[in-house]
Amino acid sequence: MSGHSTYEPKNGFERWLDTRLPLLRFANDTIITFPTPKNLNYWYTFGGILSLMLGMQIVTGIILAMHYVPHVDMAFNSVQRIKRDVNFGWLIQGLHANGASMFFLAVYIHMFRNLYYGSYKAPREVLWILGCVIYLLMIGTAFFGYVLPWGQMSFHGAVVITNLIGAIPIVGHAITTWLWGGFAVDDATLNRFFSLHYLLPFMIAGVVGLHIWALHVPGNNNPTGVNVTSTQDTVPFHPYYTVKDGFAISVFLILYAVFVFYLPDALGDAANYIQANPLVTPQHIVPEWYLLPFYAILRAVPNKLAGVILMFGAIATLFVLPWLDTSKVRSLRYRPTMRWYYFIFFLNCIVLGFCGAHAPDDLVIPGVSGLQLGDANINSFVWLSRIAAAYYFAYFWVITPLMGLTETPLAEPESISTPVLSHPAAMLAGAAASPEKRG
Template structure:
């Protein structure tokens, strides 16, 4: 082999020729073939890969939709109707894209829940988790911008309400709103800006996802036990074991996605968005898409506009400091019975906020939302730090293979492995 060429181990002559000059196949084999992963993954670990698949679907369908969309207040609504009625399979592209946003948030919310439950935000994965929060923020921004593009009633008034929130920022708020609008009201310059950013941000998100995966492959994956692998008996190569397992989750995901697209494509949307935008007619109840409802409820739970905006932003920004708020040495909630109950109550509060966000801002929903908001923040700022200092976890296995050796997980014993006593958390 010529000096300077990478020594490829692949047998196929074409792949070996390419890999010797640009070792992408060796990299893929290392990162997604022989990469050691904990042997006890459950199906919650499917959702990271599903999120990447969903992002790819959103980018692909978005590119084709952009070819037929007209970003002008006079033509935007009609261009979407043309996509639905006249463009070949335009209805399918549009329904995949619009429902893909909902599927994306479902997958990511479960992915975040898994991280919270199994302690995937703890050392050494703090930066990995923070990059995930950045991806979530980019998703939210992209979804909001995309919701405005059909230029229906809820699109227009949603854009008006959300952009007006920036006016609560002291001194510079009004200037920010004017800059976002490109004028003194939500109009054509606003639509053009939102269209441009909606097209751009998914590619930015893809770049952050690359960093997220790179960080994951440096620190390694967490696992349901929340303990680090102690040796080869605790790990499996990613392929074929987890490619096969992920494929099962992918099939289920596509079945649910297809059911939504073909049988209930408007289930998660708002009927008012099939009415062309009219600045002179305000809808009786302005609500965002379902995946924003918990944060919308937090916003409305505070009577002061600036306080509501600050609390709504803080409900997400608090995740950036979560690794340092939870000081417990035990990662997985499996071994923290009190913290597990508190986390489940936090999940209940999240769904209560989602319910209240969909309701009018009146009693009893406002009071219920305030109580749920109080617990939402108390969990992070009070309960987790307190339990981190006071709660004594259950005994941890000495290795990932220990539950198998003790008969809890079934399956054959790893070669040469022997059972060891349990250690205290």
């Protein structure tokens, strides 16, 4: 698809430039004429939304950095000063702080869409891995950024997360000290976190460039999961998808604006309005909502090192997913059994998030004293997070490989344009017609 270009220089300057640096040809082939499957639904608009959010975070972040002071005595007040005294500082800070949550919301939808339609499968493995790299960089950036306002949750979150490295045998403590730049999370730590928080978004932008490049070689996957077979199946990116993405972006911005203007603190923790105090530990140290599922996995096992390995393993698993999936059928539209496991997996991730938000010993069903099982009550969040973490890994390492080998998928349409079969309603009718094939 990236092979043949339809660009024709329109005037002398464009011809001159085209033989020296075909910038306009590149832009034309990438965002104007790029052939895109015509059946992409709204779940496919989150790539555009994510590009906007990255731009939003970088622009607001650069302005915030002009006013922020990375010093343990001044950081907290400097953020408050931005909100009080800088012209439109309340807006820029609100866009940035809530923008992080919106960025993660969009990336999670983007990833779940990918899992549902099997977009990680051949020939898009590199595209998927680059996406995982972006996600990993996003987690790092968000963590560093959350430390900067130097509230109680910032500080103690930084202590908890950096201490995880101390779980590495023998060299762990030495590495932690090196990362801190001292013997505790202090001024040196805050300064380097600020530096890294400024660096990583530009690395993300670089990987996003590769991500889009890797997208444009095989082209978009689509909800049917079948390959594009003819020009009948595609429309040019512009104006068809610029307008559809534009509409979706505008709706997404409404949600974003509701938080920025009316619920600016709803996604944050009240304790982060208290200046960091190393001598007072908050009752419950919890990360921001978008990292709660991983926090739950970390705390699911009593051994610290095992918890760290599992938490990183949960992300590392994503990188090898293209080789764990044995099914040739991309879209779960045509895999009725796997679809159920997928929906359970989605709910399971939300359950993990709830587990991360609660203290491990809290009771899941209040008032039911439950049974003591091993080290904890069976009715406690620690057991719920163990069950959910087990399903998380089982989904990728057991269910995904096994289902590809055992299930009988429904018939896929011959092409995107085959109108009857490609419609979800028709697909459901097909499923009901052959119940014996359900796994």
